[in-house]
Amino acid sequence: MSAISVENVWKEYGDQVVLENLSLQIADRAFVALVGPSGCGKTTFLRMILGQERPTRGRILLDGQPLPPEPGPDRGVVYQRYSVFPHLTVGGNVMLGPELRGARLTGRRFGAARRRLADEARAMIAAVGLAGSEDKYPAQLSGGMQQRLALAQALMMRPRVLLLDEPFGALDPGIRADIHQLMKRLWNEVPMTAVMVTHDLREAFTLATRVIALERLRDRPEERERYGARITRDISIWPPRVAGQRTSFDPPEGAEPPL
Amino acid sequence: MRWINRRPRRGAEMLLLCLPFAALVAAYLIGSAIRLDANPADKLLPSPAQLWAGIQRIALMPDPRTGEWLLWSDTAASLMRLAAGLGIATVIALLLGMAVGLLPYLRASLGAFVAFLSMVPPLALLPILFITLGLGEAAKICLIVIGVAPIMTRDLALRVHEIPREMIVKAETLSASTWLIALRVVLPQVLPRLLTSLRLQLGPAFLFLIAAEAISADAGLGYRIFLVRRYLAMDVIFPYVAWITLLAVLADIAIDRLRSRVFPWSDLERGA
Known part of the structure; x- marks a missing residue:
């Protein structure tokens, strides 16, 4: 079964071709890292899967169904910045999604439903290593903690x-290694497919099951406008990483992460 | 050390704060003394004793003709108009500004129109307001609304538009509808800005209030100033001006306190 299927997708802005005839099958539970030079359309591609932008030609299917033309709760996102809401506490941020889904008029839960949700949120906050910070505002958290909150x-x-979308790009190397451990654990435990844009090759090979490189093959000045980026490398990590299983190359749980 | 790196200590800071005020009072006292020395009947710069007598007459005893305590009845009348005008303007700015900032269709149709409206000089509309709405409260309140609402609306719409697209998309991935995005993501983030915008509009609001009262009213701070102007009653005008300024300053501080009390995160964001 294929979770995401990209069929002959082109993206153009006016005369500028950004992405050229991408076709790609992403397996269920895969962790795909998209790498490539700046301006090659990695983020544009991610935004198309997100539904924030639409392909000029071609189509993208999610579990065999065409993608809805706008973002929805089946596709979560973590950006490098602006991923959390500054006016809500850590607890409020984590509870927001279920609150919005459960109360379509007020966007707030009350009474027993709220207490149940608060317990659930506390468990999730502890799972990403933010226990005890429930009442802080994002501005009071470090960059790494904000990204944990966004996850x-x-x-x-x-x-x-x-x-x-380059979620850990702005973090220090030490913090980044910690959050990579968290990211791996979450991907192993939560039944989801992950697609990550990054400019950090080490990060791509640390986390992903598959690394895909986008690149403009024709990049002479007179060609730049009419030729977009294509997939130039499609590397499956060996030994294969399978969600929920560890490979012999992974450090044991709780070990110091390799830098 | 460079001057940009030198900072006053706490005591010096208080002193520097008081300095311009003290200079203003001193300049007045000197000017007043010189003029009264030359002509004891001079009315332009009354002495402190004359000012105090004026204050007593308007604030501390009832008016012999009407039996009203003028300063207080004038203040009540003016503040009612001001509160009504600013309140209506704030509600309009909130609803219209959010709608224009959030919805591309409304932005396309109303964005330029609001910008156009905010350029109409409100005082030029005053005769029209008096003709159509009569000389009562409605015309004065309406002038304040027309004067401040378009600017507050534009400010708020810009602010809504400035919210990073990422946050709106994030809310969509958390299953929010347009209504819920407005209610739980955009509204709380722009309310602090709305209060700040309200603070900045206090000055213009007082301007429009006093202009309207000067032309037609039977009570109000602006009305009184322009009434006693005929008698060169500077001993009333100066205290009134000081009182109006004090009211505006207190309102400004109160609104800012309210903002940081109700939205504690808005101070954190500024520091970040």
Whole structure:
């Protein structure tokens, strides 16, 4: 079964061709890393899966169904910045999704439903390592903690697909290694497919089951406008990583992450 | 050390704060003394004793003709108009500004129109308001609304538009509808800005209030100033001006306190 299927997708802005005839099958539970030079359309591709932008030609299917033309709860997202809401506490941010889904008029839960949700949120907050910070505002958290919060907030919706747009790009190496451990664990435990855009090859090969490189093959000035980026490399990680299983190359749980 | 790196200590800071005020009072006292020395009947710059007598007459005893305590009845009349005008303007700005900022269709149709309206000089509309709405409260309140609502609306619409697209998309992935995005994501984030915008519009609102009262009213701070102007009663005008300024300053501080009390995160964001 294929979770995401990309069929002959082109993206053009006016005369500018950005992506050229992409075709791609992403397996269920895969963790795909998209790499490539700046401006090659990685983020554009991610936005198309997200539904924030539409392909000029071609189509994208999610579990065999055409993607709805706008973002929805089946596809979660974590951006490098602006992923969490500054006016809500950590707890409020994590509870927001289920609250919005459950109360279509007020967007708020009350009474027993709220207490149940708060328990669920506390468990999720603990799972990403933010226990004890429930009442802090995002501005009081470090960059790494904010990204942990963004992951928790997105995972509360149990998305089919989690999209990550350079989520750890702004973090220090040490913090980044910690959050990679978390990301691996979450991907193993939560039944989701992940697609991550990154410019960090080490990160791509640390986390992904498959690394896909986008690149403009024709990049002379006079060609730049009429030729977009294509898939130039499609590497499956060996030994294969399978969600929910560990490979012999992974460090044991709780070990110091390799830098 | 460079001047940009030198900072006053706490005590010095208080002193520097008071300095311009003290200079203003001193300049007045000196000017007043010089003029009264030359002509004891001078009315332009009354002495402190004359000012105090004026304050007593308007604030601390009832008016012999009407039996009203003028300063207080004038203040009540003016503040009612101001509150009504600013309240209506704030509600309009909130509803219209959010709608224009969030919905591309409304932005396409109303965005330029609101910008156009905010350029109409409100005082030029005053005669029209008096002709159509009569000389009562409605015309004065309406002038304040017309004067401040378009600018507040534009400010809020810009602010809504400035919210990063990522946040709106994120809310969509959390299953929010347009209504829920407006209610739970955009509204709480722009309310602090609305309060700040309200603070900045206090000055213009007072301007429009006093202009309207000067032309037609039977009570109000602006009305009183323009009434006693005929008698060169500077001993009333100066205290009134000081009082109006004080009211505006207190309102400004109160609204800012309210903002940081109700939206504690808005201070954190500014620091970040």
